[in-house]
Amino acid sequence: NAGVTQTPKFRILKIGQSMTLQCTQDMNHNYMYWYRQDPGMGLKLIYYSVGAGITDKGEVPNGYNVSRSTTEDFPLRLELAAPSQTSVYFCASSHTPGQGLYGYTFGSGTRLTVV
Amino acid sequence: KQEVTQIPAALSVPEGENLVLNCSFTDSAIYNLQWFRQDPGKGLTSLLLIQSSQREQTSGRLNASLDKSSGRSTLYIAASQPGDSATYLCAAHITGNQFYFGTGTSLTVIP
Numbered sequence: 001n002a003g004v005t006q007t008p009k010f011r012i013l014k015i016g017q018s019m020t021l022q023c024t025q026d027m028n029h030n031y032m033y034w035y036r037q038d039p040g041m042g043l044k045l046i047y048y049s050v051g052a053g054i055t056d057k058g059e060v061p062n063g064y065n066v067s068r069s070t071t072e073d074f075p076l077r078l079e080l081a082a083p084s085q086t087s088v089y090f091c092a093s094s095h096t097p098g099q100g101l102y103g104y105t106f107g108s109g110t111r112l113t114v115v
Numbered sequence: 116k117q118e119v120t121q122i123p124a125a126l127s128v129p130e131g132e133n134l135v136l137n138c139s140f141t142d143s144a145i146y147n148l149q150w151f152r153q154d155p156g157k158g159l160t161s162l163l164l165i166q167s168s169q170r171e172q173t174s175g176r177l178n179a180s181l182d183k184s185s186g187r188s189t190l191y192i193a194a195s196q197p198g199d200s201a202t203y204l205c206a207a208h209i210t211g212n213q214f215y216f217g218t219g220t221s222l223t224v225i226p
């Protein structure tokens with residue numbers, strides 16, 4: 001049981017480059033989320049999805065895009081990387097909120113540096 | 116918007132001491148509250164999840180309580196060990212689709 005898998009674990013980008021952070025879960029969770037964590041700060045929600053084909057903005061969506069073509073996958077796209085996007089990115093998933101016994105399951109994170 | 120506050124921001128205790136970490140939230144209409152542990156440079160590991168209908172959950176030396184009326188949750192760690200040193204985060208799930216995270220309490224247990 002792999003849980004939530006994120007790739008890559010580390011990446012250095014130059015300003016203006018693009019990349020996709022991959023996230024896959026094998027728990028059949030409906031809900032998936034992307035957070036960023038900056039030093040000394042709490043986790044900030046970037047985008048989330050309540051099911052395949054449905055996505056919505058979180059607290060800090062600017063500069064990012066997402067898609068959810070399958071239940072399992074929720075990639076995060078950075079189109080024009082900026083130094084302000086240097087952060088650690090976490091993908092998470094959960095069952096439908098308010099139901100079941102489970103909260104979040106997190107991936108191990110992607111550490112992104114934009115230079 | 117839900118505000119989640121964790122006090123203290125940092126805590127240092129000698130090994131063997133019992134300790135309490137605090138989490139406050141402003142919106143009492145929560146579905147559940149979850150406590151996580153984060154080791155430096157690592158992801159988040161779920162410790163305990165308390166549903167809104169529950170008052171506490173226990174796992175080993177950890178006990179988490181939830182008081183919705185006062186907007187508080189506490190994480191009690193018994194007989195602390197150096198291996199408990201980490202940052203502890205709470206996350207409140209309110210109506211809608213978002214969990215709101217506190218900024219964490221950094222715990223150091225001194226041998």
